[in-house]
Amino acid sequence: MRAYIVKRLIVAVATLLGMSILVFALMRLAPGNITDIIFESAGYVDEEDKKRLEEELGIDRPIAAQYGRWLADLVRGELGKSYRFDRPAWEIIQPRLPVTVELAVLALVFSVVLGVPTGVISAIRQDRPLDYVLRVLSLAGLSMPSFWLGMIIILVLVRSLGWIPSVTYVSPFDDLWANLAQFLLPALAVGYRSSALIMRFTRSAMLEVLREDYIRTAWAKGQREGPVVWRHALKNASLPVVTLIGIEFAFLIGGLIVTETVFNLPGVARYLVDAILWRDYPIVQNLTMLIAVVVVLANLAVDLLYAWLDPRIKYETA
């Protein structure tokens, strides 16, 4: 087990290194740099001023030198300075992290709480009216982009109640209820799509497991439905679902970008897009690496969960 974790961590470091090269290269391949954007914003270009600014920001140096310096800073835990705001990058990223974390966690909770039980119910009520209703709802979830659903939620709220969640961030430590009112709807908008996917995976995995001999044996022994379905069947059906949840977590962060924009939540996902448009390299590179670390760790956690869910699974390094 320990050897497996060590091996996975080595692979994770290699993945992150590859990721760092990719994000660094992609940002440099995009047309224009921050000085172009700054002058664009000012409505003119002065080549001399531009050159001076490039020197000041260090983006006139060779690409390899820029990459080396960024990587060295990253290893030391120094995130550099936001070119756009002229402030330490961490100062810009830090207040936005709790927003995205809260939204992502709530969305994930929504998707699991909605997706798993409905998938199980749908499987045990296969081809009955309730199954059809749940399948239609899940299909709707898969068909509706989260930003569209978010916008519809806002329009319905403002038209029917004359109210929308606060457009400025409310910390849960300042006002928990206002914070929940602000986050539950966007979390629902993001989580609904994932819940639909989880529901369909759970349903199909459950249908397969429910046809296994040991389940038939359990029924034959006169066991009640609850323990059969929730203890025996669901645990064995959950491996592909857990895998899916791990993958969905990565996709969920992508979905947050637009949802944070629609609900005007000042999270890192929305800010990442702004930073890309501004070619604010330190912010883009460090945020992307942060997201990559989260995704890599989430996948590692999922892999480790397998052994807990199915003790037959052994981790070997061969």
Add this chain to the structure above:
Amino acid sequence: MPRPPLTVSLALAALALVLAAATLPAVGQTPKYGGVLATSPISAPPSLSPHEEATIAVVASASVCFNNLVYFDPQKKQESAATVVPELAERWSWQDGSRTLVFFLRKGVKWHDGKPFTSQDVKYTFDMVRGAPDAKGKLRVNPRKLWYENVEAIEAPDPYTVAFRLKRPQPALLLMLASGYSPVYPAHVPPAEFRTRCVGTGPFKLKDHRPGEYVEFVKNPDYFVKGRPYMDGVKVVFIKDRSTQIAALQAGQLDVAGSGWNKANAETAMKGAAGLVVIEADGGTNDNVLVNFKRPPFTDVRVRRALNLALDRAAYVKGPRQGGASLGGAMLPPPAGVWGLSPADLAKLPGTGDPTRQKTEAKRLLAEAGFGPAKPLKVAVSTRAVAIYVDTASWMVDQLQQVGIDATLEQIETGVWHPKMTRRDYQIALNVTGVGVDDPDANLVENFKCGSPRNYSDYCSEEIDRMIAEQSQMTDRAARLKLVNDIDRRLQLDGARPILGWGKQYYAMWPHVKNYVPHENSIYNNSRMQDIWLDKR
């Protein structure tokens, strides 16, 4: 004549009513103190430093913190020399045959950090902006250096007197100093700090700034104008999504919105919120066509003229602008503008006559220049990949195709737009220009003078330059207007930078917001908010 549908009629009637209500001054009402105004600009500002930026988002977000020497009276809709009022200067005086502008400053004014305001702050600010060799500060970017190129020296003989010595007379300098882009910075705060915070003398002090999220100000208790401001604070919330911005206004989370709104946005907002007030104002922003004078075939005057004739201005107003625009030349036309061409003059310009006849003439000119069905002129219409630009550029492509030009649309990402324009790496382009001050010294010099950084067309006429310099020195307003109109007519006939029209602005607010007066000829100079009050209690 077909009758408009009932819904349209009702909407128009409602719009007329709210416009009427909105234009009613708060006469007879005693201003109330208190409350915090929540507003939302067109976008999040890149910084809080007006001297380093050229977007309304900065002026709209940061002006409450600053003061100018002089300012355009926020309560007067039309800005002109007659509406310039004192701010940090108590009064001013032209001396030495209009070659020296002397300001006599207020005493006892304090910066928000408690330090005293003196003439050294004024000298520091404008030496920095004009790029004086001995300036004590340097801006990262300096978009309005050109405004002050006629300033020879700035002298501060004592703490409360400052003199701008000019190379030649320039009465319009006072107007440039009255712009929202001309606040006075404190000499003791490095200019880089204004990107994220502000230390001013203005009616509101910075409380909190979350870049990209909001900026919050509180009342300055030491403000030098007694009894002002009325409000306890101002919160500027940055909302990227336009639909969310409209919903936030409808839900009452914003008191005022509308910066950058088009007519459709205003109508949408009104449909969902009874009682919302919408004000339509000109605002001084034009859609213009950049023509690359250095790239064939646009070196041929016949091609440029054909292009100008092909673009039917009435269709532009009805089409991409949905009725929310007016026709004009290089200067904003009256009644909103001070220096623009009259309707009679405008009717004689290319693109404003009978469209069929104009298009026929355009085809003839193109044929003369060697282009026709067998050898069509191929043109890429470049524009920024932003909805308001793309809408109008797409319309342009259609208009050009109607005269046989093989036009295509080229969308350019914002980050490379100005570098591309500066390199003249385009054939023709659709551009939007906001005029900071409705005066020829700002507008004509920036956009049409030979060698000006923003003269992206590279249009250059020694005669026009001479006329621009001449009008700048004139003190007789009528004579200056005549000369400016002459310049404008020539620019339009030369196809220097054909103006499609001047887009209107739509401001939406709740009726409890009092004394908010959008200006008719610039969007940049009325964001001080010291006179606004909230009738909420």
